[in-house]
Amino acid sequence: MAGSSKKSRQSRKRRVATRRADAERRGAEPPAATPPKNRPTASAAKRAPGGKPLTMKASLDEAPPAPWHPIPLTEILIFVGLVLVVVGLVTQRIEVLGGGLLVVAASSTELSAREHFAGYRSHSSLLAGVAAIIVSTLAGIALGALDVGIPVWSLLIVAAVVFAVLFWLLRRAFRNRTGGLSFRV
Template sequence: MAEPAAAKPSPAPRRRRGPGPGERPQAPWGSFPLVELVVLVAIAMLIGGLVVQGGRGALMIAVGLTLGALAGIELSIREHFAGYRSHTFLLSGAAGVAVLAALAYLTPSLRLPFALAIAAAAFALVAWCLTRVFRRRSGQTFKVR
């Protein structure tokens, strides 16, 4: 009867090395320049929207603005949560605008001052949470280049 081969211990899994201090965090999709390409498409849509007349032009401008905003927010989220740079006000502002838009869509009868107060409260709460997260990740309240 043949003895089973000695089981070799599997090598320890390699951990992905995070960026060092002062290094920009890597994108989850690797070195593919997705954000840069989305910004390029956004610029092309904005220019195209200025050239094209009518409803299509307005739609192209809206798509260009949306794509550009999403690309900027994605980069800000990645840098903020990696502790590279603080983007607290930008991300909090995006959350406040999202709450204001949701209130305008879901409760159109809500008066503007109340909607603004709710959006400002959401802004403040998100800013407080994001500041705590950044402080935990970087060891600082904010970073100046």
């Protein structure tokens, strides 16, 4: 049985090579090789702005434009946040340091969300982690304000559950957007 499948593969390779040689002699486009059955075909995959199917390597022209496109607002905010972090460290003012970290985190999260939901690059772990931190922090603050004695490990469990559920949902959303790719580099 193994010998017959090997012979059929060899004969298929010969047929494809013959078709390509015939097409080259005629000056026509050579026929494309049949795609593997476990991958989405080019017609099933989403297409990049240039009309080509999406690949594992994302090109710079596929990057999603910001709503405020001519103004590089995200980059400006990241720079301002970094300046605030440095000023906060030098002056030893925790408010300035925290504000700078918050500005950098917010603008970086916005950029990551924009790239993720456009199918440019997958940021499932980062976005799920940010959401888990926010949910567990708000839950801790609310329970502390209500003066509920709850152990810290329970907040860690909440954060882990939020992370796991959101990671799964975000990965699924990225696959739907890219035609089956789990991540892109």
